[in-house]
Structure formats: C-alpha cells, structure tokens
Amino acid sequence: MKKRIVVTGMGIVSPIGIGVNENWERYLSGISGIKEFETEGIDTKTYAGKVSDNELETIIPEAIKDKKDRFTLFALAAAKIALHDANIDKGFNKEKIGVFIGSAFSGLNIIEKQIKILYADGPRRVHPLLMQNNLTNAPSGEIAIEFTLQGPNIGFSSGACSGNYSIIHAFNTIQQHDVDAIVAGGTEAPLCPRVFQELKQKGSFHQTNHSLNRASCPFDIDRKGFVLSEGAGVIVLETLRSAEKRGAEIYGELIGFGASYANHEDASQQNSDFYSKVSCIKQALESASLDPANVDYIAASGISGIREDREESAVIRSVFGENASKVPVGSTKGSLGFAIGASGPIDVIFSLVSLKKQVLMQTNNLENIDPSCNSIFLLKKPEFKSINTILSNNFDYNGNNISLLFKRV
Structure with a gap:
C-alpha cells in the first residue's frame, strides 16, 4: 500500500528573517530583503538578498560560525528550527531519520576566500578543513552530526532544483525503505564575485540602475532579470500514520x-x-x-x-x-x-x-x-x-x- 507522506516541521533562513512565522508576517506586509550589494568585478549598481548576520547569530553559536561555510550555517539554522517544530524527540528513532540537503553552488564562499589566502600568504595559511567545508554533502553531514541523525545522508546538486530534488528523493525513500523521517531541503550562499561575474556575462541577473524597490518584480513589465539571494529552507517529512501517532502538527x-x-x-x-x-x-x-x-x-x-x-x-x-x-x-x-x-x-x-x-x-x-x-x-x-x-x-x-x-x- 502506498504511504501518505506529510510535512510536520519547517524552517527558513531568508533575507527577510529567520523562522517561519517571521518570514510569513514580513512577507505579507510587503517587506523586502533585497538591498544594494557591492562585489568585486561588477562596476554597475548591483542588488542582492542577503541574510542578516545578526539574526543568524541568534541561532548559530559564535564558536562554530567561523568553522563552517555560510551555506552550511544556513542549513544548520533552518534544520534546527524545523526539527524543533516537528518535535523530533517525540516518537522517533534517530537511527531511522535521514538528511537530504541540496545546493547548486555548495561551499563557493570558502573556496574564494581560501584562494585569496593561498596567493597572499601561501599554502600553510589555507584552512585545514577547506575540502570538507566545500563538499555538497557538508550541510547534510553537519545536520546529522549536530542532531545525531543516523539514517541515510545525501547531498544533492542540480542547479536551482537541488533543494526540491532532495524533497522528491525523501518522498521516495520513505515510500520504499524502513525510515521514520527525512529532513530535506536546500541551502545556498552564492553572493560571491565569481557567481556575480558569471551571471553578468550571461546577462541573466538584474544589473541596471532600477530603484531598489523595483529590483525584483516578477511578471512586471519593468523586470530586468532576477536578483541573486541566499538562504535555506528545510522541512521534515514522515508518514501520515507516524504523524498522527505522534500527535504532530501536519502542514500538508x-x-x-x-x-x-x-x-x-x-x-x-x-x-x-x-x-x-x-x-x-x-x-x-x-x-x-x-x-x-x-x-x-x-x-x-x-x-x-x-x-x-x-x-x-x-x-x-x-x-x-x-x-x-x-x-x-x-x-x-x-x-x-x-x-x-x-x-x-x-x-x-x-x-x-x-x-x-x-x-x-x-x-x-x-x-x-x-x-x-x-x-x-x-x-x-x-x-x-x-x-x-x-x-x-x-x-x-x-x-x-x-x-x-x-x-x-
């Protein structure tokens, strides 16, 4: 019999805030997280959606902030919120909870920073965990370590669909295998010079002197291309039977x-x-x-x-x-x-x-x-x-x- 798969936990990190309720209320109020953004190699006015470092620090301990790439920090924050929302400690066997997280650009931030250090100060000054922090599966691995989740663990990379491929695979895994739940979603921290320069060459993203409140305007006659942003979205999926047995709140x-x-x-x-x-x-x-x-x-x-x-x-x-x-x-x-x-x-x-x-x-x-x-x-x-x-x-x-x-x- 086909299992019914539901969502019982959700977490967001975005340019307009951290947390689901915060994002929802600010979005309905028309608040925008898009700001002017300066980056190397771009001489025209550029806009981007950047996550507030101050808000991120309320979720992520200062002790680990400088040890992980930004895309991993976003995933950890969103997962923490989602797992708390799902009441992960009630009725779950952590040996049967998996983590699937997707990202298109992975740890590009840390690569760019460490390349500069390499050329300026030599190889001995390069971060010893560079490769570990850059891997696409770094967020899924760090979430599993942080919350002792011992089920299947995969990092996905398929462009803008990376995060949703993790959700599809989570659905299929719960259907076909003996797992209790999957933490699934996507994370991205692409606000670095290499990405902006590539998108400028392609002519894909917004790079005109539009006013700030018109920088990103989907379906509008005045739109000039997309505005690059960062953030993470993570959900917890489980069977309807499991959710009802645990008395969990079901979102859909x-x-x-x-x-x-x-x-x-x-x-x-x-x-x-x-x-x-x-x-x-x-x-x-x-x-x-x-x-x-x-x-x-x-x-x-x-x-x-x-x-x-x-x-x-x-x-x-x-x-x-x-x-x-x-x-x-x-x-x-x-x-x-x-x-x-x-x-x-x-x-x-x-x-x-x-x-x-x-x-x-x-x-x-x-x-x-x-x-x-x-x-x-x-x-x-x-x-x-x-x-x-x-x-x-x-x-x-x-x-x-x-x-x-x-x-x-």
Whole structure:
C-alpha cells in the first residue's frame, strides 16, 4: 500500500528573517530583503538578498560560525528550527531519520576566500578543513552530526532544483525503505564575485540602475532579470500514520510531483524549455490523479527573469487552459530574490503556510503586469480563501524543472 507522506516541521533562513512565522508576517506586509550589494568585478549598481548576520547569530553559536561555510550555517539554522517544530524527540528513532540537503553552488564562499589566502600568504595559511567545508554533502553531514541523525545522508546538486530534488528523493525513500523521517531541503550562499561575474556575462541577473524597490518584480513589465539571494529552507517529512501517532502538527501532504530537463545545447529542439515545463506540471498532476481544475493556487517559480516569467505564464496557460485566468498565481521572489537551490524548498514552506492559514500569497513589487503574462491570474494582494491544493513550481534557468503538489490534511 502506498504511504501518505506529510510535512510536520519547517524552517527558513531568508533575507527577510529567520523562522517561519517571521518570514510569513514580513512577507505579507510587503517587506523586502533585497538591498544594494557591492562585489568585486561588477562596476554597475548591483542588488542582492542577503541574510542578516545578526539574526543568524541568534541561532548559530559564535564558536562554530567561523568553522563552517555560510551555506552550511544556513542549513544548520533552518534544520534546527524545523526539527524543533516537528518535535523530533517525540516518537522517533534517530537511527531511522535521514538528511537530504541540496545546493547548486555548495561551499563557493570558502573556496574564494581560501584562494585569496593561498596567493597572499601561501599554502600553510589555507584552512585545514577547506575540502570538507566545500563538499555538497557538508550541510547534510553537519545536520546529522549536530542532531545525531543516523539514517541515510545525501547531498544533492542540480542547479536551482537541488533543494526540491532532495524533497522528491525523501518522498521516495520513505515510500520504499524502513525510515521514520527525512529532513530535506536546500541551502545556498552564492553572493560571491565569481557567481556575480558569471551571471553578468550571461546577462541573466538584474544589473541596471532600477530603484531598489523595483529590483525584483516578477511578471512586471519593468523586470530586468532576477536578483541573486541566499538562504535555506528545510522541512521534515514522515508518514501520515507516524504523524498522527505522534500527535504532530501536519502542514500538508505531498501528493504528487513532476521533474524534467530541457536540452539547451540542441538547437533543433526549439521551445524545449516550454514543453519540458508543461510536461513537468502534467507529471505532477498525473501522479496525484488530480485534474487541473482542482488546483487552488500556483506558487510560481517567477524569478523575475525577462524570458522565464513570460514562458512560465505561457506554460500555465497551456496546462490549465481557460482555468488559467481563474486559478490564483503568486511568486515570492519580489521580496526574497532568487536563492537558486534553496528557492524551491523556501517556496514549498510558504505554500504550506498558505494551506495551513488559508491565505493566498501576493506577488510583492508587482505593479504593472506584463501583457505577455496577462493570461494568468496574478495576485497583487493577499487573499483569504478556502484552499485545499497548491502547485509549487521550481524552474531552473538552465533547464531543470520540478513541480510539487501539496494537499491540505
């Protein structure tokens, strides 16, 4: 018999705060975590979503702050909040709790810093734990060590879908193996010169003299590209039976998912991105045996990309048909920016809070809807409405796509 998998714990680290309630309240109030940001090699005005070091220090002890890369610290903080939320010490065997965490850029911060030290001061001054701190599985390993979780432990790296791939794999692992729970999510700390320089060359991210409050404006006619940000989103998944037995609070049930990839290298595959994303959403709907008409809200990927937002609007229109103008759509990126591999799990958490509180999230900074995105129902303000199902899209600008479907329990 197929197991029903639910979410019982959640933790967020983002540019607008640390903790789920803090993020939710600030987001609904329209607060943005995007600020002006200076970085080497970029001579134009740059914006980024940076996590507050002062807030991070309230969760992470000073003693370990300088011993781990920033992406690991974010994951540790988010996991600590999620595990406390799930009441991990009640009814769980820690030998059967796994940790799956994804990241696109991994420990790039520590690599850049240590390369500078290498050239300036020589190899003897390089951090002795450089390689250990740089590994993609460093966050999952550190979480397991910190909380003595002894189940399967994996680090995932697949671009902006890294975090959500960990959630899919967690779902499948609980279905197929004898584990009690999986701590899953994504973490990212990409605010370093190498990343900014690469994205500038590609022309992917926002680099104009837009006013600060218009830097990231998904689906808006004035959007100029995405704003890079950092953070982490971590959830705890377990079976419905386990959650009910423990008396745990249930935020929602993962009922379906889809995953796809578009080949950007093959020029003969025109519109491959579009069809790949359509396929991704359809897979999610089919795996959940859900008709598109029964989706109550779409948490869009909506990264504020010029091409990406336009394409996602067309994808939603293609899958949902005439109903596309009725099902509400929103994106968090106007306040949070695009946290690459952490963006998917962060959106999942916002979606689950929406289900729990029965509130539809708005798209912050959306003032003038791009006519090419006007075929979908974009929310400019939050709405209180009865909702049972949410589709959460996580589309990577490099071809990876994941769609997750959650249901109220």
